[in-house]
Amino acid sequence: MNSMEISEQLLNMLRCPSCQNSLKYDSAKENLACWRCGKEYPLEDNIPRFKK
Numbered sequence: 001m002n003s004m005e006i007s008e009q010l011l012n013m014l015r016c017p018s019c020q021n022s023l024k025y026d027s028a029k030e031n032l033a034c035w036r037c038g039k040e041y042p043l044e045d046n047i048p049r050f051k052k
């Protein structure tokens, strides 16, 4: 397991807290991004940190 990558299964379960859209993983930035509202969420130990 590569600890720097989030699993596709987990990614499919996650939704943007702002607009409930699906998120995509940005491997360059190592964060999650919502393509709809443009918000980015950093990953910490593979757990997304959602800030309101």
Ligand SMILES: [Zn+2]
Pocket: 016, 017, 018, 019, 020, 021, 034, 035, 036, 037, 038, 039
């Ligand atoms: Zn969003």
